[in-house]
Amino acid sequence: MKKYHFIAIGGAVMHNLALALVKKGYQVTGSDDEIYEPSRTRLDNAGILPQTYGWFPEKITEDLDGIILGMHARIDNPELQRAQELNIPVYSFPEFIFNQSQKKTRVVIAGSHGKTSITSIILHVLKDQGVDFDYLVGAQIEGFDLMVRLSDAPTIIIEGDEYLTSPLDRRPKFFHYQHDIALISGIAWDHFNVFPDFSVYKDQFAQLMKMTPASGALIYCAADPLVKELAESINLSAQKIPYHAHPSKIEQGKTSLSTPEGEVPIYLFGEHNLQNLQGALHVCTSLGLNPSQFYESIRTFKGAAKRMERIKTNGKTHLFRDFAHAPSKLKATADAVKTQFPESKLIAVQELHTYSSLNKDFLPNYKGTMNQADEAIIYLNPHAVALKKLELMDEDTLRKGFDRADLKLFTESDQLKKYLLSKSYENTNLLLMSSGNYDNMDLEEIKAKFD
Structure with a gap:
């Protein structure tokens, strides 16, 4: 049985990853100096809520297969220092996700905005069509009990964040996933505290695009001028797939997609969501679905929590x-x-x-x-x-x-x-x-x- 310890287990993604590993049959422990709802109750129900808040070096033992380090932890964290003394492998959560998915087709959804919505659409459609897949998404989605799944599925859909990886690694998280297919939804200055220069911020996405392998695909929102400029200026052997907002119409406050098969009513609305939907369609077809399957499933998608x-x-x-x-x-x-x-x-x-x-x-x-x-x-x-x-x-x-x-x-x-x-x-x-x-x-x- 694999045994992992989480430093800063209470975070949204961290506690979901911990629960996913419990579900996989791994032994999981963790620490944190504060844990709020719903993380607290969910960890408690799984039997892995820390009994006392704080950092305890004695929890770090030589029989651990690895440490999973959250961004909330400081570089001088006593548990982290003990793990380094014992030479126990330390993973950030993106490094761990890659470690668990090296043999899968890895799809990374990135961008300053829209990535949670796009990832959610893809997950909904794949599940509705009976496709087996793993995932990492940044919000709770109807029909999914966790924000992370790790199994023997051949494909993983990953919401790729440009924020820093961990206290030990100041690079964006999305570099670690080594994607086969990447989607870039938009670029608009964010994370001013770590990217005070907009040109440096933009360059993170340019580097991500350049990582696309020759056998893969770069799907990008051509309606975003910065994304379009970067994608078209980069020399890639991989397939480039631009997209705009899906054609649609609004009647009496309700949106429907204009498709070759007729009008398809949807719950989503707004120009950006129609762009998100079109990008998700390209990802799904790249994974083997046909447009008819996508349109069949998108009718019932109601959105991710707190996303419109x-x-x-x-x-x-x-x-x-x-x-x-x-x-x-x-x-x-x-x-x-x-x-x-x-x-x-x-x-x-x-x-x-x-x-x-x-x-x-x-x-x-x-x-x-x-x-x-x-x-x-x-x-x-x-x-x-x-x-x-x-x-x-x-x-x-x-x-x-x-x-x-x-x-x-x-x-x-x-x-x-x-x-x-x-x-x-x-x-x-x-x-x-x-x-x-x-x-x-x-x-x-x-x-x-x-x-």
Whole structure:
């Protein structure tokens, strides 16, 4: 029986990988200095929740087959130091995923935005069509109990993040997967804390493209000028497959795909989602499915959690939740809702939560991103700003940065909730965007406004 120890087991992907290894029959232990829900309950149910929070070098024993190191751990972590003393192999989770999938066809979905949605579409279609595959995806998807699966399947679909690999490896995660097929959805500056120069950020994607083997394929969104420029300037022996948004039409707030087989109704909407869908179609056909199979299965795809998720509707007005935090994601999401429901008012709420979004120097990148909203609201948590050692921006600064003179700022979660509850949502859609949770703001009362 293989035996692995997770340093920082509580993370979203880390705890899912731990659960996947338990499911595979491996012996798993772990440590962390904090574990939140749902990770805590899921680890506890599997019998691998650490009894005490903290780092314990005595957990690191010579009989371990390896250490899986999370990004949350520091380089001076005492468990990591003990593992190095004992010469136990230390893997980041992308290195471990590659270690477990060297004999598989590896498909990597990358890009500044859309990668979770594209990966989710592919997973849904493959499962619906009875294809055996492994996967790594960054969100919970309907019909999948885990965000990671590792088995003897011949193919693995991987959401490839450009963020740093681990405390020991400052390269993007997606370099480690050594893809056979790569899809690049879009390039828009993100992760300002580790890529303060946009040219360096762009170059990570150029390097990824160049890694495509001659026997593989590079699928890229030609609607994104930066992606198109890079993909067309790189000399590759591999097949290059450009894509744009899938043809579609909107009638009475519902989108359908225009296909050779007629109109195919779908739950997704918005230009970026139609681009995501077209990219996913190319991946699926590259793996052997035909377009008819894709269209058959896409009808029932409802989306990944927090990706344009319709969490409440009365049929006329809608409450949406989206993971959007970077400027390109924010603009695409707000634009999509307004385009889908042009006759309805749109109230858009954005929580600035990441290091990039809270950084005053990065703020100009948000100019115009909320222009489609009839009412634009920003939420900032002063404590989150202080933890990142940044300056708390005031309402006037944010209004100038977003180029919205009417933008409203809230810095207390209960005050934001009170304001949203005071609004009438007749002929009005509410869009909540954040990679956080508005400091655990309870949405149940807000949902009730959409009964």
